[in-house]
Structures are given as structure tokens and as C-alpha cells.
Amino acid sequence: MTRKQKKTLWRIIVSVAMLIICEALSAAISPPRWAGLLMYLVPYFIIGYDILKKACMGIINRQVFDENFLMAVATIGAIALGEYREGAAVMLFYQIGELFQSVAVGRSRRSISELMDLCPDFVNIETENGIESVDPDEVEVGSEIIVRPGERIPIDGVITEGVTSLDTAALTGESLPVDAQPGAKVHSGTINISGLIRVRTTKAFCDSTASKIMELVENSGAQKSHSEDFISKFARYYTPAVCYGAIALAVLPPIIRLIFGSSPAWGSWIMRALTFLVISCPCALVISIPLTFFAGIGGASAKGVLIKGSAYLESLSRTRCVAFDKTGTMTLGVFEVAGVHHSVMEERRLLDIAALAESGSGHPIARSIIAACGKAPELSRVSEIEEIPGCGVTAVIDGISAAVGNERLMERLGVKYRRCSHSGTVVHIALDGEYAGHILIADMIKPTAREAISALKLAGVRRTVMLTGDMESAAIPVAEEIGADEVYGSLLPEDKVRRVETLISEKDAKETVAFVGDGLNDAPVIARADVGIAMGALGSDAAIEAADVVIMDDDPVKIALALRVARKCMRIVYENIVFAIGVKLICLALGALGIAGMWLAIFADVGVMVIAVLNSIRALRIR
Amino acid sequence: MKKSYKIDVDCVNCARKMEDAANKTPGVKSAVVNFMALKMNVEFEDGADAKSVMADVLKACRRVESDCEIFGI
Numbered sequence: 075m076t077r078k079q080k081k082t083l084w085r086i087i088v089s090v091a092m093l094i095i096c097e098a099l100s101a102a103i104s105p106p107r108w109a110g111l112l113m114y115l116v117p118y119f120i121i122g123y124d125i126l127k128k129a130c131m132g133i134i135n136r137q138v139f140d141e142n143f144l145m146a147v148a149t150i151g152a153i154a155l156g157e158y159r160e161g162a163a164v165m166l167f168y169q170i171g172e173l174f175q176s177v178a179v180g181r182s183r184r185s186i187s188e189l190m191d192l193c194p195d196f197v198n199i200e201t202e203n204g205i206e207s208v209d210p211d212e213v214e215v216g217s218e219i220i221v222r223p224g225e226r227i228p229i230d231g232v233i234t235e236g237v238t239s240l241d242t243a244a245l246t247g248e249s250l251p252v253d254a255q256p257g258a259k260v261h262s263g264t265i266n267i268s269g270l271i272r273v274r275t276t277k278a279f280c281d282s283t284a285s286k287i288m289e290l291v292e293n294s295g296a297q298k299s300h301s302e303d304f305i306s307k308f309a310r311y312y313t314p315a316v317c318y319g320a321i322a323l324a325v326l327p328p329i330i331r332l333i334f335g336s337s338p339a340w341g342s343w344i345m346r347a348l349t350f351l352v353i354s355c356p357c358a359l360v361i362s363i364p365l366t367f368f369a370g371i372g373g374a375s376a377k378g379v380l381i382k383g384s385a386y387l388e389s390l391s392r393t394r395c396v397a398f399d400k401t402g403t404m405t406l407g408v409f410e411v412a413g414v415h416h417s418v419m420e421e422r423r424l425l426d427i428a429a430l431a432e433s434g435s436g437h438p439i440a441r442s443i444i445a446a447c448g449k450a451p452e453l454s455r456v457s458e459i460e461e462i463p464g465c466g467v468t469a470v471i472d473g474i475s476a477a478v479g480n481e482r483l484m485e486r487l488g489v490k491y492r493r494c495s496h497s498g499t500v501v502h503i504a505l506d507g508e509y510a511g512h513i514l515i516a517d518m519i520k521p522t523a524r525e526a527i528s529a530l531k532l533a534g535v536r537r538t539v540m541l542t543g544d545m546e547s548a549a550i551p552v553a554e555e556i557g558a559d560e561v562y563g564s565l566l567p568e569d570k571v572r573r574v575e576t577l578i579s580e581k582d583a584k585e586t587v588a589f590v591g592d593g594l595n596d597a598p599v600i601a602r603a604d605v606g607i608a609m610g611a612l613g614s615d616a617a618i619e620a621a622d623v624v625i626m627d628d629d630p631v632k633i634a635l636a637l638r639v640a641r642k643c644m645r646i647v648y649e650n651i652v653f654a655i656g657v658k659l660i661c662l663a664l665g666a667l668g669i670a671g672m673w674l675a676i677f678a679d680v681g682v683m684v685i686a687v688l689n690s691i692r693a694l695r696i697r
Numbered sequence: 698m699k700k701s702y703k704i705d706v707d708c709v710n711c712a713r714k715m716e717d718a719a720n721k722t723p724g725v726k727s728a729v730v731n732f733m734a735l736k737m738n739v740e741f742e743d744g745a746d747a748k749s750v751m752a753d754v755l756k757a758c759r760r761v762e763s764d765c766e767i768f769g770i
Contacts, residue, residue: 127763172707176708179733360708360710361708364709364732367733
């Protein structure tokens with residue numbers, strides 16, 4: 075608790091004690107009216123002096139519908155009508171409610187910022203006097219910093235010395251540690267687990283990944299959602315409406331009674347009007363809705379999903395159609411050997427021969443073959459490597475002449491080759507002029523891609539569409555494999571934009587279309603979609619800028635996670651809106667009929683607020 | 698020019714009042730208060746001096762919410 079909160083707590087304790095004494099005294103000696111008034115005024119002022127002061131300020135600044143002013147009018151009115159006990163108690167409960175709210179919000183604010191606490195506040199630098207801690211803002215780009223085991227890397231850079239494993243959970247939500255050695259790029263916000271490393275910084279502190287993320291999440295409030303707008307508009311009309319209602323309630327019924335010749339009963343009607351004022355504060359709504367969004371955004375960011383504002387949470391919750399790019403989103407975007415077919419020898423040996431032949435080439439396909447071999451080629455076994463541009467290579471391996479390349483190479487050498495029925499790049503191999511089989515190289519589907527699509531369906535997405543620049547023949551098998559509903563191939567970036575526009579025009583008015591891409595090539599599509607999601611954005615500022623929702627790592631399952639967070643937040647928001655407005659309306663009705671008094675009004679008010687706040691905090695927990 | 702300030706304020710409503718007050722202060726193009734993050738993001742008019750404008754903003758905020766605070770002016 076802060077000092078301010080502790081002070082309020084003491085005021086509450088003291089005034090509760092004094093109210094009990096007052097009760098006991100008035101029961102024991104039944105003091106005269108004026109003595110009773112004086113007695114109750116002591117705890118009233120102890121608990122309410124700041125409210126009264128703020129109410130006076132409000133009058134000076136012409137802020138009449140300020141909750142302090144309303145509370146002051148309600149309690150002073152009650153006391154003036156001789157209901158001292160109610161006056162003091164209402165003020166007391168109001169303060170208890172405010173204290174609870176302030177503590178609860180402070181707590182969740184702290185737990186959310188702990189989740190997002192990515193930036194260390196010092197950096198270790200080696201100087202003549204040994205290792206010193208300095209302010210991260212003062213570290214220049216290109217300086218060498220030291221990160222001890224257990225510390226967070228403060229600034230983006232490259233490891234120059236030391237081998238370690240890194241915990242990137244704070245950025246990506248991925249709990250498996252990643253090994254890193256000299257030359258590896260490291261992002262700020264990751265935790266150095268095992269060894270001491272030296273890092274040469276490549277960015278300033280304020281431009282580093284962690285600082286960027288913090289800035290983004292903290293500024294997420296700027297994009298206010300419809301629900302938040304609704305609540306602030308509601309609050310703007312609700313309070314004045316209730317106040318005018320109170321005035322009408324205080325004046326009209328007694329006048330009507332006078333006209334009909336019965337006693338006006340001013341006191342009872344004014345008391346009912348004051349009860350209205352107690353219910354007039356929309357606190358529960360005003361506090362709980364931004365709290366829900368903040369908790370949802372905070373909880374999601376702890377899982378490696380950044381949402382740039384509550385407006386996007388809201389549109390994400392209405393997403394029924396998800397379009398996504400293939401390469402890099404659902405596939406790894408790197409070429410790997412997917413199979414060895416029709417081999418005349420053991421598959422490993424054929425792969426070995428191909429790797430040896432390609433050992434001089436820097437082509438990505440050559441590199442993927444060498445990588446699949448798992449070891450560096452023994453160059454002594456190869457001689458007479460000759461590259462035939464656009465076709466492949468020929469070489470002599472272990473004394474046998476080998477040709478490794480595409481169909482054109484085979485045709486040129488007059489070798490009868492077999493076509494491959496799978497999609498991908500095919501590398502044929504001929505040994506001594508005889509066909510020896512082929513290697514299929516394909517972009518690998520991410521291991522979680524299938525799960526990602528089914529998770530989306532579970533989260534209520536009706537239509538999943540794959541949009542890709544690749545040929546349909548390559549795209550359709552991938553789409554079938556992962557379970558996407560529709561697939562469109564051979565699309566240029568502008569075609570993708572047009573496709574997304576078509577999807578947007580085909581959906582219901584209330585639904586939204588999300589597009590998931592890698593954030594670089596797909597930036598225009600991400601911008602055009604109702605919700606633009608960038609994947610694998612760790613270390614890419616451009617992607618973070620372009621998208622509404624950013625998935626830090628490469629895992630497509632997180633798309634569904636983001637959707638679930640959004641749904642849960644919106645559900646909590648609606649629950650709170652319905653619950654709080656419902657209870658207030660019931661209290662207003664009961665108050666007007668004289669069934670509910672001030673006691674019930676204040677209990678309902680504080681109770682609704684407590685429940686709504688507790689409900690909001692649920693948004694922080696994400697499965 | 699945009700700048701971000703840490704603030705301290707008790708309730709959402711008070712934060713909204715601060716936002717309104719800041720937006721009405723001359724020299725401020727737009728101001729957004731994020732109660733949850735306790736931050737005020739201010740975009741200044743071209744050529745405005747951030748320091749003196751923020752002093753006015755604080756004064757305006759204090760008038761509507763006596764116990765608020767803006768840090769790092």
C-alpha cells in the first residue's frame with residue numbers, strides 16, 4: 075500500500091471505532107439532538123474531509139457532476155434531515171470502496187508491469203576500475219557490455235565472447251532456452267541463464283527490442299475501443315440524468331401530494347432523492363473496463379503476443395475469418411530436404427554424393443542439401459567440379475563422374491530421369507551416366523501449423539484462407555496438410571490486398587477479417603485487413619510498426635491464443651457492463667419506491683465495484 | 698513533437714479530467730492519459746516549448762484534480 079492508501083486505511087479504522095462509540099453512547103444515554111449531531115460529525119469529518127474539500131473545488135471549477143460533489147450533497151443532505159448515522163456511514167463505505175479500488179488497481183498494475191518488466195535499469199560495463207554499473211541510456215551504440223548469468227540483456231547486440239543459453243520467454247512466451255555463442259544476435263529482454271557473456275551493442279537502449287515493446291504496450295491505451303467510448307459517453311449522461319432524476323424525485327411527488335390535499339412528506343422524498351445521488355457514480359464501470367483491457371493486453375504480452383490497443387482486442391474478438399500467408403507464416407520459410415526418391419543406393423549415400431558435388435556452391439538449395447547431410451563435406455573426395463549455370467553441377471567423386479542438377483541437366487546429358495509427384499524443387503542425380511534418383515527439397519510446414527488451424531476453428535473462426543505468391547500446385551498440398559478451408563496461389567502483394575478486400579466484403583457487417591503475415595512483404599495486406607497480425611516479429615521493427623497485433627515468435631498457434639484473449643476480455647467487459655448497469659437500475663427503482671434506503675444504495679454501489687474489479691482481473695490469466 | 702510523462706492520479710475519472718484539462722491547454726495539440734500505465738502522452742503544437750507548456754498543463758490539471766502529479770517536466 076502506498077502512503078496515501080495507508081492514511082485512508084487509518085482514517086477508516088478510526089472512524090469505524092468512533093461510529094461504534096457513537097452508537098453505544100446514543101443507545102446508553104440517548105443524548106439530545108444537538109449533542110447527537112456533534113457526536114456523529116466527528117467521524118464524518120475524519121472520513122470525509124478530503125471529499126468535502128474536493129467538492130468545494132468542484133463548485134469553484136463548475137464541475138457539478140463530480141462524484142465528490144454528489145457524495146457531499148447526499149451525506150450533508152442526510153445529516154440535515156437528521157439521519158446522522160446514514161450520512162457518516164455512507165461516507166465511510168464510499169471511502170472503503172475507493173480504497174479497495176485503489177489497492178486492487180495498484181496490485182494489478184504492478185503484476186502486469188512485472189510481466190512486462192523487460193528493461194533492466196543498469197548495464198555492466200568494463201572500465202579501468204573493473205566492472206561498473208551505468209545507466210542504460212548512456213551506453214553508446216557499439217560499446218561492449220557484460221551480462222552475467224541470471225541477468226537480463228539490456229540492449230540489443232551481438233555476442234562477442236562467451237557461450238550461454240538464453241531464456242526468451244519474456245519476449246516470445248517460449249520456455250525452452252536457446253543456445254547462443256559468439257556471433258549470435260541477442261535481443262534485449264531475454265535472460266542470460268548459464269554463462270557470462272560480452273555483447274557488442276548494435277542499438278541504443280531506447281531503440282532496443284525491450285524498450286520498443288514496453289513503449290508499445292504502455293501506449294496501447296491510445297487506441298480506445300468502442301466499449302471504452304461507450305462507457306465514457308454513458309458516464310457523461312448517466313450522472314447528470316440521475317441527478318436531475320433526484321431533483322424531480324425531491325420536488326414533484328410532494329407537490330403532487332399537496333395538490334391532492336395530502337401531506338407533502340418532504341423529508342421522505344428528499345431522502346429518496348439523496349439515495350439517488352449515492353447511486354449516481356458510475357465508478358464500477360469506469361474503472362473495470364479499462365482495467366479489463368489492460369489486464370488482457372498485459373497477460374497476452376506475457377505470452378509473446380502484443381496487442382496495440384483495446385480497439386484491436388475488440389475487433390479481434392469479432393474475427394470469424396482469418397487469412398494468412400504461406401511462406402514464413404505456416405511454413406518455416408527455409409528450404410529443407412523433404413525426401414530422397416527412387417534412389418539406386420542407400421538414401422544417405424546419395425545425399426552424401428549430392429552434397430559433395432554441391433560443396434562449392436553457395437546456392438540455398440545446395441546449402442540445404444549440405445545441411446541435410448549433417449557434416450562438412452570431405453573436399454578431398456571431390457575433384458573437377460564444374461558448374462553449369464541454370465542446370466546444376468558435374469564433378470568426379472571417389473573416381474565416379476556425378477551429375478547433380480535439374481531436368482535440363484539430365485536432358486543435356488541424355489539421362490532418362492523420373493519426374494517427382496511431390497511439390498518442391500527436385501534435384502536429380504546421375505552417376506556414370508546412369509540415373510541414380512532425386513532429392514526433393516521443399517519448404518517445411520511448421521510443426522504447429524495444423525494445430526494452429528484447428529485451434530482457430532475451436533476459437534470460432536469459420537473461414538481460414540491461405541493467400542500465397544507461390545503456384546497453386548505448391549500451395550494446395552500445404553493447405554490440405556494444415557487444414558485450411560480455401561487457398562489462392564500465384565498472388566502478387568496487390569492481389570493479396572484485393573483478396574482480403576473481397577473477404578471483407580463477403581463477411582457480415584459485425585465480423586472482422588484478420589490477416590496474418592510476416593510483416594515485411596505483407597505490410598500492405600496487414601494494413602488493409604480489419605486486424606493485421608505480424609508473425610515472427612522479434613527483432614523486426616518494421617513488422618511491429620505495421621501490425622495491430624504482433625506475435626513475437628514464429629508459432630502460428632499464438633494466433634488462436636490472441637483470439638481467445640480477445641474473446642475473454644470482451645466477455646468480461648460485457649458481463650461488467652450488464653451487471654453494473656443492471657444493479658444500478660434496480661437500486662434506482664427500489665430507491666424511488668422507498669424500498670431501498672441509503673444503506674442498501676451504498677452497499678450495492680461498493681459491492682458492484684468490488685465484483686466488477688475482481689472480474690476484470692480474470693483477464694490477466696490466460697490458458 | 699511528442700513526449701511521454703509519468704503521472705500519478707487516483708482514479709479513472711480523475712485521469713479523464715486531467716486529459717480534458719491538458720487538451721484545453723494552449724500549445725498542446727493532443728494529450729492522451731493512460732490511467733492503467735499512469736502515463737500521459739502529449740503531442741505539442743509546432744514551435745511550442747514543452748517545458749513551459751507542461752507547467753501550464755500541470756497547473757490546469759491541479760485545478761481540476763488537486764492531488765495529481767506529473768513527473769519529469
